[in-house]
Amino acid sequence: MDGYIIGTIIKAILILAIISALAGFGTYLERKVLAFMQRRLGPMHVGPYGLLQILADGIKLFTKEDFIPSHANRLIFMIAPAITAATAFIALAAVPLLPEFTIFGVKVRPIVADLNIGILFVLGMMAAGLYGPLLAGLAQHNKWGLLGAARTAVQFLSYEVVTGLAILAPIMMVGSLSLIDFNNYQTGGIGSWLIWKQPLAFILFMIAGYAETNRTPFDLLEHEAEVVSGYATEYSGMRWGMFFIGEYTNMITIGFLASLVFLGGFNPWGFIPGGLAIILKVSFLFFLMLWIRAAWPHVRPDQLMWLCWKVLMPLAVINVTLTGLVMMV
């Protein structure tokens, strides 16, 4: 029992350290990828190829003045970024990151909490993470912030429905809510991946995932051209940084969820061992998010609602019904 507790603590600390470092590295990657797609060079001055830019950004974020506007609700203003960052990491706790491996004669399962309802827990926690932008926008006594908060509520209430319905069809096929069962369902090589059986669900899940992680075609919460910086208008320094660590962690979580549920998870892929396979898949999905940011314009709020309620939700319901019919008949 003691070994279990110590092991869990070590795993939690490792995941926290590695993923937050990766989230920081993600900002660098995003700037580089966007720059190359727009025929620029991106950050080049700090270190070789601008690699030390992350360090410079870190120093800037940590040493910047932590400013709280005078009419803001201080308590809520201060805890809002922590909600975003904390829930992003709590969600990651129920995700199996790599296959089992043995180190120093100890069998390690790289998952902090193996819940048998893993997928629901991850989605629920990511949903709770949207309280961060909502509270931030409401607490800062700023009209742009209020608009950002209103958009958070609208976007969340709509796209949560699509995420749930899209993921329901694969859940029906696997017959379990455990992410490890999803992985084991797809052991038979590339042909057994769920994406071939549920292509529509995959696309719907990715679209809803982009809306939930606040990525570009749907980043209405902090749309610079319309609402200055939305919910993050009054934030500076490390509190602002926590929002972004949360956002990038959520991007990584969505990448892991999509690869576990639809893309065969951490099963060995041809000659590639399982651990490397899932890292490759998550990296590709992460790159896809940056690619889409470079390729697509923002949508208007009414277009966002139209897309959700008149296109995606009916498609998701039809998908669930068809899956049920095929399974029963």
Add this chain to the structure above:
Amino acid sequence: METFAFYLFSILIAGLFLVTVLSRNVLYAMTSLAAGMVLISGLFFILGADFLGVVQLIVYVGAVMALYAFGMMFFDATGVVKERNTPALLVFLLGGLSAVMLVVIFAAPAIGSHVTPSFRTPQGVDNPHAVGLVLFTKYLVPFEVAAVMLLVAMIAGIILAGKKMDTSLSKISDGEESQAAGKEER
């Protein structure tokens, strides 16, 4: 360990809901409501009912978010709301009585020794399966009735909010805009 967790969660939940009732700031009231709802799912997790815990989490996170939307429209979120409190003895008595009654009803099975469960939890199945088994055998009729009621509520909502739904908000001229905007946000 579990006892400690139970008392910790209970004290926190009671405290947070007290803030919800007593605070005059909308933001504090709603935030503590949301936090309390999230902590209630902790009680389910302690009892080993993981599925119900997560359902509590997902449902109430969404529901309180809708409350925030209304709070945002009706109140100034950073200010203090002026409440009109008329101390009414009758309201106090009825509220207190129903609270006591609820406590008695839910405490009775714990105190009494003659209570046996009429539908035992099946052994060896995991959480969602156990809930599904009970829901689709013993409680099938209440389940379906609840589904019909939700359908009725949904249709009523669509009809109430659905006027002018097919015109885009950005194409309505300025005079009508404020009127239509109020509808859209619901």
